[in-house]
Amino acid sequence: MNLEEQLIKKAYFEELIENSTDHPVQILSELYLEENKKEVADFSYIRFAQGEVYFHHKDYEAAIFKWENIQNELGPWAKKNMADAYLELGMPETAERIYLSIEDANxxxxxxxxxxxxxxxxxxxxxxxxxxxxxxxxxxDPDYPEITEIARNFFEEHGEWNHAISLALDEAVRTSSLRWFSILEGYITAxxxxxxxxxxxxxxxxxxxSIDSSRFEQFVSVLWNQYKDKEEYLDWLNNFNSLFLDMDVSSEDSWRLLSNLYQEAYFELINGTHLIKELTRMIPIHLTNWLKITNTSNALFASAAVxxxxxxxxSTVSSTVVRGAEELILNAQKYPTAKEDSIQLFYTVLKWAEENGIESGNLIKWNIEELVDQESHHLLLAGIANSSKDGFINVALGDDILPGPTSSIIAFKNGEETAIREVxxxxxxxxxxxxxFHQAIGVRRQNLKKETIIDFTFPNEFLSVNQLKMIDLPEVHHNQVGNHVIYKYIHFADSLLYFINAEQGLTDSDKEVLKQVNIQVPTLPIHFVLTKLEGLSNEEESRVIEKTLSRIQVYCPEAQLFVYSTNSRRDRVVKDFTExxxxFLNSKTISDERVTKLQHFVRKxxxxxxxxxxxxxxxxIESVRWNEEMVSKLNGAINQIHDLEDEKKRTIMEAYMLIKDEVRTEILKDVPNILRSSAEIIKADSDFSKIHIQLNEEMNSRIQDYLEETVMKKFYRELNNWIASSKSEFDQAQYTLDEMCEGFNMMYGxxxxxxxxxxxxxxDWQRDADRMTSGIQLEKMNFLLRYTPAQVFLKSAGKLFAVMPQNNTLLYNKYKSYIENEDYQEAADKISAKFFKQFEMFEKxxxxxxxxxxKEPLRILNAAVDEAHQHIETNKAELEKMRVKPEVYRDPLNLFEVQLRQYEWMAAAGKQH
Incomplete structure (x- = not known):
């Protein structure tokens, strides 16, 4: 055990006691006494050792006392040991302070x-x-025993994943240990x-x-799948491709996982969701890397993509890589899913079109769907005019289906039930x-601009036995040789049956058509039917057949010739034609060629x-222009209606005011005379004290009768005439608006x-007229009960002299003269005003x-203007979008075409084996 290990384990004291059997405390005490005898004593080492012994015996206070004043090289360790002792004593704050105060430690x-x-x-x-x-x-010191393991366990236990990942990554890089790579891979997977x-x-x-290519592939695959479908996916591809490009890779090694990821990523990149400008720098490197990990057993996708x-x-892919792809594709295995992949691409294009609000076209869909069905042979029937092709079809199908040559494409198919569709x-x-059906096929129809397919499914033994679909094309006229529909459908056909009229032979138009067919689809089998051989001897017929066959084989060396005569029995014709x-019907060839045909229509x-x-x-652009023009015309129409409205207001109101003025004039003229005529009730023997009251009553009565019997009836008649005249004015206005509508609807279609x-x-006017003229009741007017000087005089004189009969004559004459000579104009004005008072609201x-x-016509036109403005704004915004970023539309289609071209390369490579 070296010194550092002793210090760590607090076993330094073992160096001093030298394996003695005596107790360490005793030995160290003896050493202390001996050291004390020296002239210059150094107790540091002994004290340090004593502290260790006390610590092991849990006498932490004694240990601390021993370690407090150690100043030699063991001083930092003594501090650390003191902190350990305080920690054991349950004083972590003191321990922490001491730990942190240790300086210059190793x-x-x-x-x-x-x-x-x-x-x-x-x-x-x-x-x-x-x-x-x-x-x-x-x-x-990452190599310090178990420190990284302690760190990893802590980070994982407490969910500190960033720190755990950083630790695993750093250790994997530092140690090159596969264990740490496995740990990191686990984090990625989780x-x-x-x-x-x-x-x-x-x-x-x-x-x-550089350590292990197999583990490298696994690790990269895990990372790759993490970034897939994330925002950083393109960054990942760019970054990894840049790294991988400089790595020395052998295609002889197995790179199955990585190769599959490259293939999958490539198709994701060109699936139409990315712009070409995003891909032009990325794809070449991606393809280069993909190709370098492929070998002859799995090279087809990568090499065809390149x-x-x-x-x-x-020039975006290096010539060396392209040459390598060429070599690989020549030796590639057959492409087993060519048909499925081509169909899938077509439906991807359809989905993209649908998401972008674009109609993809029913005719192409129909062609694709028919090509997918490989149970039937597609036999295309074409020929020059007057070749009796329609009659031959009727004989073959056993029914007079075609009344003559048609201008539509008719596809005859066998099925359990009859179903005909115009596509x-x-x-x-x-x-x-x-x-x-006859209307749809357009017998001898001249309108050939609208391409139409009549999909004719019906139970038919001939079609069923021969597993055949017969597609009849319109006749080829001499002025259509260069642009006939045949050139579209030769890509759909498995073989072409061309009809020749024996009387005309192989014409220049026929030769030109066959030449163009051979140029466009050189692999298409072409065979012939010779018609109209009636009236020839056997020898003449043989010469015509031989001559025709020799001439057609100049253009179609493998061609066969079928001879059809309208005199032949139907069952014989069907039997011979079946043979x-x-x-030449070959289902195996059909299967191989259908892929090419599918790809043609995908490209189309x-x-x-x-x-x-x-x-x-x-x-x-046309919609914007048209709607702007419509806005101008609609606004013009709105102004025209406003002018018409003003005109009708003026005409109708003037007519009403004319009636009113006429009636008013009549009232003003008649009322004074009626009032004056009231004088006839004055008699010489009248009671002149009350005569003024009688006269006033009579006047009111006569005015009331006049208004009811004369004025009101006349005004009612005139109002009815006015309403009729107004209706005529309104009818004229409606007629004008109807003409206006007709013009607009022609423009709208x-x-x-x-x-x-x-x-x-x-x-409403009629109802108001009936109501207002049904009767009138004016308040009684005071014609003679007013306080004018003349009236006061007469009324006073009447009361005064009425008692003296001799004065009656005088009063009679005075009253009569006054009544007959009074002006009454003011009264007439008031009566006229009162009469027309009830018509004021109507007039206003x-x-x-x-x-x-x-109101309604104006509302409709204003709504049409608003709608046109909305269309203009919407279409201008859409135009701006299309013009600012045309690549948003164009790029996906170009990328689909790249993918299609890849499938074409793959299909061509597969044919080599």
């Missing part, structure tokens, strides 16, 4: 001191101090390292690679009967969506605008009523 002493402080802080629950002490101790930047593990990754990426982004790019419609088909769908973006942008005015206003409401008549 490493073992510092470590022992730290361990003691650690026990104090743990006991007191002072976690910050515990962690500080542990970190200090590990930093001071998710304790989530949130750590990928660079945090760089040194550990690099060191582990080839596809380097084609789309030339266009934008819709799929069920066809219920033959009339609808003819069986000579990608290009379709790329074109759709331009179409969407153009549609948005649908019955969107309907402006119905409120004709109930007329009913006329302008408001006309406004209500036009």
């Amino acid at each position: 490493t073992p002493l510092k470590m022992e001191t730290n361990l003691q402080l650690l026990s104090i802080y743990i006991e007191q629950g002072r976690m910050e101090h515990v962690i500080e002490i542990i970190q200090s101790a590990v930093t001071l 998710g304790q390292t989530i949130g750590k930047h990928p660079m945090y593990f760089n040194q550990a990754i690099t060191i582990l690679f 080839m596809a990426w380097s084609e789309r982004f030339p 266009t790019d934008t819709e799929m419609t069920d066809i219920e009967n033959s009339e609808q 003819f088909l069986q000579s 769908s990608i290009h379709y969506l790329l074109d759709k973006r331009l179409e969407m942008e153009n549609n948005l 649908e019955e969107r605008i309907k402006q119905e005015c409120d004709f109930k206003i007329l009913d 409401a006329l302008g408001r009523d006309v406004t209500l008549f036009f």
Whole structure:
């Protein structure tokens, strides 16, 4: 046991007692006495040893006393021992103060001191101090016995995962111990390292690679899976690829885990969620690393990915890597999931299109779905005009299905029940009967712009026996040779059956069509049907057949020829044609070629969506322009209605005021005469003391009768005429608005605008007219009971002279003269005002009523303006988004195309074996 170990265990005293059998206290006391005899005595070593003995015998106070004044090199250890004694005495604060006061201590002493402080802080629950002490101790001497184990256990027990991870990482790097790498890997697997930047593990990754490649792969795989689906995933890929690029890796080693992760990550990167600018620096390094860990047994994906990426982004991958990929792909094994992967890519593209609000097109979907079904052979039927192709199809299918050549593509398929659908790019419609079918196929229809597939499923023995789908194409006319639909569907067909008219032979148009087919799909089997051989002798027929066969084999050396005559019996034609088909139908070839065809339509769908973006942008621009134009037209219409409203207000109100003025004038003219005519009730023998009262009653009575029998009836008639005239004005306004609606609806292309005015206003007016003219009751007026000088004189004279009969004649003449010559204009004005008083509210409401008549049309137009403005704002915002970041739309499709190109490389490589 060396000195440091003795000091740690408080066994220094054993050096002094030299294995004596006497008690240590006795021996040390004797040594003390001997030392005291010296001229210069040094009791430090003996006192230090005595303190140890006392401590072991739990005499802590005596031990402290012995250690208090030691000043030699054992002084720091004496201090530490004193603190130990105080700790045993249950005085941790004193112990802590002494531990902290120790200076200039060597490493073992510092470590022992730290361990003691650690026990104090743990006991007191002072976690910050515990962690500080542990970190200090590990930093001071990580090799000190069990210090790292103590630290790890504490960190794990108290959930201090950051410290535990840091400890494991530092120790793994420092010691290169696989045990510490395993501990760190455990933390990663448990998710304790989530949130750590990928660079945090760089040194550990690099060191582990140099120690054990197998453990390296396992460790990296665990880290890789931690970062997957996290925000730091791209950082991880960039960081690890940079590290791995400089590592010397042998493809002969097994890198199964890492290779799978590289493959999975590559497809995640190009799945359309990332922009190309994010990937152009990352992918080349990723591919380079992936390729260097692959070998000939698993090289197909990696090498094809390199080839596809380097084609789309030339010079981003080094030529050495590309050459290596070329060599690997030539020797790669067959690609077993080509069909499934291509279909999956198609549905990925469809899902992306759906998430971006884009219609992917029914025609391409239909082609893909039909190609997936490999139970049936796709036989494409085409030919020049007048080749009797429609008649041959009817014979083969055993029914007069086709009334003549059509302008649609018709796919005849066997099925348990009859089901016919019309498929266009934008819709799929069920066809219920033959009339609808004939209309759909468009017999001799000239409108060929809208590509249509008629999907015709029905129970058919011929199709079933031959496991056949027959796709009939429109005839090829000489002006369509360069752009006929045949060039789209040769990529769908397993073989092409081309019809030739024997009377015309192989025309220049036929030759051009066959040439283009061979250029576009050189592997497509092409066979021929020769028609219209009626009226020929056997010898002539043989010459025509031989000549035709020799000519078609110039263009299609493997072609076979079937001869069809309309005079032949149907059962014979079907039997011969079945034998003819069986000579070239090959299901194995179909399976291999279908992958290429699927990939063609996947590419077509990608290009379709790329074109759709331009179409969407153009549609948005056109929509903005159109809606702006509509806003202008709608506002113009709104102003026109306001003008019409003002015009109708003016016309209707002027007509009403004219009636009112006429009636008022009549009242003002007639009332004075009626009042004057009241004088006829005055008689010579009248009671002139009361005659003024009688006269006033008579006047009121006559005015009341006049108003009811004459004025009111006339005003009612005039109001009815006015209402009828107003209706005519409103009808004219409605007619104007109807014309306006028709114009707008033509622009909208649908019955969107309907402006119905409120004709109930007329009913309200009629009701008001009936109510207000049903009768009138004016308050009695005081025509002769007023206090004018003339009236006062007459009334006084009547009372005074009425007792003297000789004065009656005088009074009679005076009264009669007064009544007949009075002005009465003021009374007429009052009567007129009272008569029209009940019509005041009606008159004031006329302008408001006309406004209500036009309220709904204005509301509809204003709503249309608001809707157009909303469309303009929405479409402008969408246009801005498309123009600011066009790559958000374009990049995913380009990446889908890279993935497709990879599958094409893989499919081509598989055909080598």
